[in-house]
Amino acid sequence: MMRSRAIGVVLCAAAGIAPAQVPQEWTIELQCRSSLDAAIPAFNLPQFSSLSSQYVSIDDEGGVAIRVFLSGNPSEGIFYGKDGVGGLVVTGFNADPIWGTTVEARAGLIAAEQGSFDDGAWLYDTKGNLVQAFNAGGSEGVSGFSGVTLTSDGAICYRGDFGFTSDKIVIDEFVPMRTQTLVAQTGAEYSFLLAPEINDARQVVFNSIPTSGPSRRIVRVESDLSSTTIAETGAMWSSFVNSVGIAQSGDVAFSARRTADSIWEVLVSDGTTATTIASGDDETIDNSSLVNFPPVANSDRWVAFRATDTTFDSTALWVGDGENLVKLIEFDQMIETDLGPLPLGFDFGGLTGKQVTNGVVDINDNGQVAFAAFLRNGTIGVFVATPVMGCAPDLTGEGDLNFLDVSAFLAAYGNMDPVADFEADGSFNFLDVSAYLKAFGAGCP
Numbered sequence: 001m002m003r004s005r006a007i008g009v010v011l012c013a014a015a016g017i018a019p020a021q022v023p024q025e026w027t028i029e030l031q032c033r034s035s036l037d038a039a040i041p042a043f044n045l046p047q048f049s050s051l052s053s054q055y056v057s058i059d060d061e062g063g064v065a066i067r068v069f070l071s072g073n074p075s076e077g078i079f080y081g082k083d084g085v086g087g088l089v090v091t092g093f094n095a096d097p098i099w100g101t102t103v104e105a106r107a108g109l110i111a112a113e114q115g116s117f118d119d120g121a122w123l124y125d126t127k128g129n130l131v132q133a134f135n136a137g138g139s140e141g142v143s144g145f146s147g148v149t150l151t152s153d154g155a156i157c158y159r160g161d162f163g164f165t166s167d168k169i170v171i172d173e174f175v176p177m178r179t180q181t182l183v184a185q186t187g188a189e190y191s192f193l194l195a196p197e198i199n200d201a202r203q204v205v206f207n208s209i210p211t212s213g214p215s216r217r218i219v220r221v222e223s224d225l226s227s228t229t230i231a232e233t234g235a236m237w238s239s240f241v242n243s244v245g246i247a248q249s250g251d252v253a254f255s256a257r258r259t260a261d262s263i264w265e266v267l268v269s270d271g272t273t274a275t276t277i278a279s280g281d282d283e284t285i286d287n288s289s290l291v292n293f294p295p296v297a298n299s300d301r302w303v304a305f306r307a308t309d310t311t312f313d314s315t316a317l318w319v320g321d322g323e324n325l326v327k328l329i330e331f332d333q334m335i336e337t338d339l340g341p342l343p344l345g346f347d348f349g350g351l352t353g354k355q356v357t358n359g360v361v362d363i364n365d366n367g368q369v370a371f372a373a374f375l376r377n378g379t380i381g382v383f384v385a386t387p388v389m390g391c392a393p394d395l396t397g398e399g400d401l402n403f404l405d406v407s408a409f410l411a412a413y414g415n416m417d418p419v420a421d422f423e424a425d426g427s428f429n430f431l432d433v434s435a436y437l438k439a440f441g442a443g444c445p
Contacts, residue, residue, distance in 0.1 A: 022302055022324040022367075025388035030337050031064050031081045031370075033381040036071075040377055043338040044086050045079060046070060051372050051380040055360040057105045058370035058384065063126065064362075065105035066372065066382055067112070078103055078112060079382070080126045089128035100148070101359075107152035113145055121148045121156055132174055140170050140180045147195025157183070157198035159206075167193045169206060169221075183221050184208070197246045205230065205246040207254075216240050218254055220271060228271040235259060243294035248365055253277075253297035255290050255305070264290035266305050268297050268322070277303045277320040284327075285318075286310050296363045304328075304369045306357040314345055314354030317361060317371055328385050329373060331356050337381060346374040391444035393436060395419065401440055409436050 048071035074091035097115025142160025155173035265279035280287025289308035309316035312331035412420035422435035
């Protein structure tokens with residue numbers, strides 16, 4: 001496991017790290033690594049395996065799942081691992097795709113979209129046992145499942161086609177009999193629906209093309225099937241990236257192009273207030289690259305996203321919270337692997353050029369970020385980056401506690417600086433002093 005200080009900009013002035021703020025220090029650990037080169041062994045995967053363009057998912061326990069291409073029989077598999085230990089939990093052989101690009105891990109379950117059109121989805125446990133098969137059909141008569149997403153209690157949500165003329169977004173579950181709940185459908189309100197995301201509260205978010213009004217609308221459907229408009233095109237934004245992400249808190253991450261200046265930005269919204277995480281007018285972020293891949297969010301309003309880093313003209317990975325923007329990985333960065341430290345990134349030449357990240361990333365409510373990345377030796381690794389949270393009473397940031405930290409707290413308290421609000425209630429009183437002295441007495445790890 002590698003402990004590293006992320007490359008980035010810290011926008012908050014205080015030295016202390018509040019629980020919801022993205023820190024600068026992270027540990028990064030390899031979970032698996034594919035290899036198509038006979039001279040380079042794979043890690044936690046069979047030799048002659050590929051992770052190219054596959055989407056990685058991380059559950060709240062830190063376990064990651066990803067689809068893997070294999071050479072021969074079996075032809076495909078699904079990897080699940082945690083803390084650097086894992087392997088293929090299910091495999092299969094077929095001339096056509098068995099699973100889709102997207103798999104999702106949550107609470108000991110893995111949902112995998114079936115690879116062929118007009119098929120459904122499978123639900124496995126993390127040992128690879130089939131828990132449930134969601135075949136095409138059901139009460140809503142859906143087929144062609146796409147964008148399968150999962151709740152902790154085993155319900156899935158997806159966009160389904162029916163009759164090849166229109167779409168439905170459906171929650172599908174066995175309780176104990178199969179039950180399908182219609183969330184949205186094309187017709188009077190929508191002319192087109194894009195792939196949804198669901199959380200455990202049964203909130204479903206999706207991008208859409210309305211039948212009238214704005215050209216695009218991002219909608220969150222609540223558990224009672226009422227709708228909340230997260231964002232729509234008009235005076236503020238002129239376009240959105242197709243895919244959006246939802247946190248367990250209900251916060252929604254999306255990318256939008258500003259109407260005023262055509263600058264793309266990454267945002268997180270609770271349905272009332274949208275916070276900008278990053279934008280293309282940052283000199284280190286290529287504006288047009290924010291169109292390519294969707295951001296993901298957790299319940300602390302941390303948002304992870306990939307974009308092109310203009311410093312190296314290569315993809316990179318950032319995490320932000322609206323105040324701190326931290327670059328987790330970049331081209332040429334040394335990262336620990338089973339083969340020792342290796343530089344990140346590969347130059348494919350031509351129009352593809354330098355690439356670091358591979359596929360869509362994910363984040364959990366512990367702030368861990370899962371990503372797949374190209375290594376300089378031509379292989380692809382799946383990594384988990386875990387934040388190293390700061391020691392709250394260490395207000396000087398020196399790594400130890402002394403009278404200077406107490407002095408810094410008293411100065412912040414006198415100025416009503418939020419760093420001194422140790423009760424996190426928006427006020428400053430003896431309770432904050434008591435909480436600070438308690439934390440100071442407990443020391444730092």
